[in-house]
Amino acid sequence: MRPLTVVSPIDLEIGKQYLIEYVGPHEHSHPKCKATFIGNIMPKCEYQCIMSKFNNIRDNMIPNIKPDFEYKLQDCFYKYYKADAVTRAYTRHVLCMITGDPDFDFELHTTTPTHTKIKK
Numbered sequence: 001m002r003p004l005t006v007v008s009p010i011d012l013e014i015g016k017q018y019l020i021e022y023v024g025p026h027e028h029s030h031p032k033c034k035a036t037f038i039g040n041i042m043p044k045c046e047y048q049c050i051m052s053k054f055n056n057i058r059d060n061m062i063p064n065i066k067p068d069f070e071y072k073l074q075d076c077f078y079k080y081y082k083a084d085a086v087t088r089a090y091t092r093h094v095l096c097m098i099t100g101d102p103d104f105d106f107e108l109h110t111t112t113p114t115h116t117k118i119k120k
Contacts, residue, residue: 023077
């Protein structure tokens with residue numbers, strides 16, 4: 001499996017979905033979810049956390065979240081990851097069909113596809 005790509009709170013893009021993982025000290029929070037980034041609240045001094053705002057939270061553990069509800073998360077308690085698995089799977093499938101090679105794989109961060117064998 002391909003490892004998840006960590007994204008800094010400063011590099012989050014408005015309108016994109018991200019996987020969110022709670023890494024704080026308490027056990028009461030839901031550790032993982034997916035949400036759409038809507039903006040940052042920058043700290044007034046260097047010792048404060050960046051507050052990242054999200055909506056459209058998708059979490060199987062909380063069935064009553066309203067889609068327009070806005071969450072403000074502190075970067076010192078959360079990690080954000082690219083949520084590009086679906087796009088990557090579709091792209092890989094199309095490239096496998098074009099090349100005729102069912103084991104064709106590629107890396108998104110390179111400019112040219114890399115042919116590698118997938119371990120089964």
